[in-house]
């Protein structure tokens with residue numbers, strides 16, 4: 001149930017260290033992973049706890065100012081001008097209860113911290129590919145993790161959430177309430193989540209890594225076809241994805257990928273027989289690199305080796321209802337290094353397994369079979385020119401978009417939820433945030 005904790009404090013905003021444009025520290029607070037959007041709020045509140053967040057939200061509500069939230073800056077929806085920005089990066093405590101197999105995670109915590117805190121107990125969270133991503137926002141958007149097909153979405157493992165809603169009140173939210181259902185899936189639009197309690201899974205090691213081909217030697221469409229056919233044969237709990245990445249020829253990159261169009265399959269499997277299961281993939285063509293191995297879970301970030309330096313990117317995704325090889329191969333044709341004229345990354349995640357299980361939250365499109373993600377480092381206008389026609393190819397088999405992979409290239413709200421989910425989210429939104437204070441996020445408010 002949703003309960004209102006007694007007001008944590010009647011702290012006023014004037015008691016907080018507030019930052020305005022030009023103040024020392026203002027730019028530091030705004031710096032983040034995504035550098036493609038200019039952020040220039042009138043007021044930044046570097047929150048240290050719930051009382052600070054509540055004071056910031058009350059201040060904004062009294063003046064009807066929009067409230068933005070930033071933890072790490074990986075998923076900023078777009079540029080910001082004016083209003084109030086709550087920066088949560090100082091709220092970075094994580095604690096593990098090994099007996100209960102749970103972790104309490106504050107709003108500014110990154111996944112790498114949770115993995116490190118859980119690892120000594122032989123436990124793991126349902127984190128994603130990059131350790132630098134914020135745990136809370138990732139989970140509010142569903143959270144498609146390294147072990148997704150075995151355990152489902154990260155949102156499916158949340159025990160409770162603490163949130164400051166648009167009325168400035170701190171609420172403890174548990175399963176059974178409308179707000180619990182809405183936050184886990186549609187979560188960026190209802191308030192500032194200050195902390196969450198999540199379930200951990202007993203995973204110490206896994207078989208995984210990446211098997212890469214040179215896309216100029218082996219036709220990417222051939223790897224794609226082999227990948228999809230292979231997914232039909234794998235155990236239900238095995239998680240995998242396909243990626244096509246044209247790496248620039250820059251010294252910062254490892255020599256084996258530098259300047260190459262790398263087409264790879266990434267695998268994570270906690271069951272037996274890893275080598276036997278991936279054997280058909282190893283026969284697809286001349287292998288460029290092969291990092292498939294038994295590894296401690298703490299090394300799971302090496303499976304995808306996402307970039308860890310700030311940069312500009314725009315992108316979107318399509319959840320497919322059914323597989324269409326010609327359409328997805330067509331996407332590769334349009335976004336490949338020669339065709340696009342700009343760096344475009346295409347990823348195809350195998351869905352199903354535990355992701356298809358119903359859960360008491362608003363994560364949509366559980367019937368999806370594959371998720372196609374595209375992003376580009378081209379500027380925003382060029383990004384639309386490249387990506388829109390590519391997504392058009394997928395339109396006949398597309399169910400919708402995934403909120404976690406909407407990176408500023410498309411409309412804010414369209415297609416993120418099916419009609420029934422959207423209607424229920426809108427009803428809950430109108431009760432908890434009637435003035436639409438939290439309108440700077442992806443989600444139900446469009």
Ligand SMILES: Cc1cc2nc3c(=O)[nH]c(=O)nc-3n(C[C@H](O)[C@H](O)[C@H](O)COP(=O)(O)OP(=O)(O)OC[C@H]3O[C@@H](n4cnc5c(N)ncnc54)[C@H](O)[C@@H]3O)c2cc1C
Nearest residue numbers: 070071072073074075076128129134137138143144193441
């Ligand atoms: C390199 C990279 C790898 C990724 N890998 C995965 C992956 O494997 N699986 C996956 O599912 N997603 C993945 N994502 C997407 C990621 O989960 C989302 O972009 C997520 O929103 C990032 O959260 P953040 O806190 O890091 O970023 P931020 O930009 O700080 O936050 C993003 C948005 O979330 C909202 N928000 C932030 N904190 C709160 C809060 N406390 N309460 C309410 N709303 C809040 C705000 O609207 C904010 O604009 C990846 C993204 C990148 C860039």
